Amino acid sequence: MGGSYVKPIYAADASQFIIQAEETDIDENDIPLKVPAVIKNIFIDGLCKTKNVLIANQLSDMFKAKTFSDIMTEAHLGKLKLERLGIFSSIDVLVDVSEDSHGDVFDVHYIVKEKRRFSMNIGTSIGANEGGMTMNANINNIRGYGETLKSGLSFGTRVSSAYEFAYIKPFSNDSDKKFTIRLIKSMEDKSQSLYNENTKGAGFDFQIPSALGVHVFGLDFMCRENLINLEAPFSVRENAGHSLKSSIKHTLTSDGRDDWIFPSSGHLVKHSVEYSGIGGNVKSIKSDLELQINKEIIPNVVVSCSFQGGVVRSLTSDLLLINDRLFLGGPVSIRGFATRGIGRHDGQASLGGEKYWASGLHLYTPLPFRPGQGGFGDLFRLHLFFNAGSLSDFNTSFRDFISKPRYSYGLGVMIMLGAVARLEINYCIPKNAQPGDVINNGLQVGVGMSFL
Numbered sequence: 001m002g003g004s005y006v007k008p009i010y011a012a013d014a015s016q017f018i019i020q021a022e023e024t025d026i027d028e029n030d031i032p033l034k035v036p037a038v039i040k041n042i043f044i045d046g047l048c049k050t051k052n053v054l055i056a057n058q059l060s061d062m063f064k065a066k067t068f069s070d071i072m073t074e075a076h077l078g079k080l081k082l083e084r085l086g087i088f089s090s091i092d093v094l095v096d097v098s099e100d101s102h103g104d105v106f107d108v109h110y111i112v113k114e115k116r117r118f119s120m121n122i123g124t125s126i127g128a129n130e131g132g133m134t135m136n137a138n139i140n141n142i143r144g145y146g147e148t149l150k151s152g153l154s155f156g157t158r159v160s161s162a163y164e165f166a167y168i169k170p171f172s173n174d175s176d177k178k179f180t181i182r183l184i185k186s187m188e189d190k191s192q193s194l195y196n197e198n199t200k201g202a203g204f205d206f207q208i209p210s211a212l213g214v215h216v217f218g219l220d221f222m223c224r225e226n227l228i229n230l231e232a233p234f235s236v237r238e239n240a241g242h243s244l245k246s247s248i249k250h251t252l253t254s255d256g257r258d259d260w261i262f263p264s265s266g267h268l269v270k271h272s273v274e275y276s277g278i279g280g281n282v283k284s285i286k287s288d289l290e291l292q293i294n295k296e297i298i299p300n301v302v303v304s305c306s307f308q309g310g311v312v313r314s315l316t317s318d319l320l321l322i323n324d325r326l327f328l329g330g331p332v333s334i335r336g337f338a339t340r341g342i343g344r345h346d347g348q349a350s351l352g353g354e355k356y357w358a359s360g361l362h363l364y365t366p367l368p369f370r371p372g373q374g375g376f377g378d379l380f381r382l383h384l385f386f387n388a389g390s391l392s393d394f395n396t397s398f399r400d401f402i403s404k405p406r407y408s409y410g411l412g413v414m415i416m417l418g419a420v421a422r423l424e425i426n427y428c429i430p431k432n433a434q435p436g437d438v439i440n441n442g443l444q445v446g447v448g449m450s451f452l
Contacts, residue, residue, distance in 0.1 A: 087115055122134070
């Protein structure tokens, strides 16, 4: 096919924007398929505040389509790119034969509805076995290039209060590339370790996609204050007061799962590394890895395997603050143990560790006899699981760290909560608990978005 490039054409209706390919000769010898098809025009109806160049840059690759199958794929990918801009409340796509064509030239129509300039909502949020109320107010598409100014206030069962302001700017030539500036203030309840953490700070993130996954490069400046409970032991009290943590972080995420809540196929690979010490009094390095693979072995029966691991180490002779240590156990982690229940304790206070690993083998099936199939019943799954893991400091031998894990097994029911989280009610049998571990034998309830 001869070369083509994007040319913006403005329609009589100011709300309509057309991206048009230049007229070129089509050499059928360059097209490998028997039935060639090309895109002549891309119409975007409904633009008001959004700049034309932002939309043109997202959709320009569509003119590379050479078959009708390519056109349908590119039209869908174009819709996903526009959705990821976050500035439209609805997007519809129509592919139609172009005028004066012989059935091999098509036009693609996008009918969009922009979000209101100002938006506000009040709702609930669900995290790692916690819930809360959130209030958000946004200024959308500030200058017409997809920028968003977000402000949020939340109150929860663990995070007693949190405030966040964020400015998000997608790159005009690729909506998957984004730059974010954040200001945060939060008060978080760390009751399992008998202290509260008060955090104030700012952060910068740069998100960029690649063939391996999505990279996020971050720079954070955080001022933290540990408020110690009256009954806390000395090992926790010595962490009282202020600390200043400045860190750079890289996270790579490759998520090929077909669903976040009840995946039946696909993989998840997530790796992060954080260096703290470019300023402040916290100097450490930390790395985490998360793996998950899901496979439907027979219709509606899914096997899932997962692994998590991490290490953190002080770069000075000072001990790690309790804020920076690693913790393990709980209904979204090693089931059958209390939240932060695995590892060293001083009295009732969990002290965490410097390295951990955790793995899980899960079998998910529909409810027996499939009640409510095709409707309400599809929100439920039976769940059989086996979890194992270990948490320790670096003074523990590698052999003991690997060969003497805590483990648990059991069964229960999973319930989908909307499309954002799931609830698990499991009967758990913990085994091989070590001195100091806090177990949860019997029924255990967990709610969250991410589970081991």
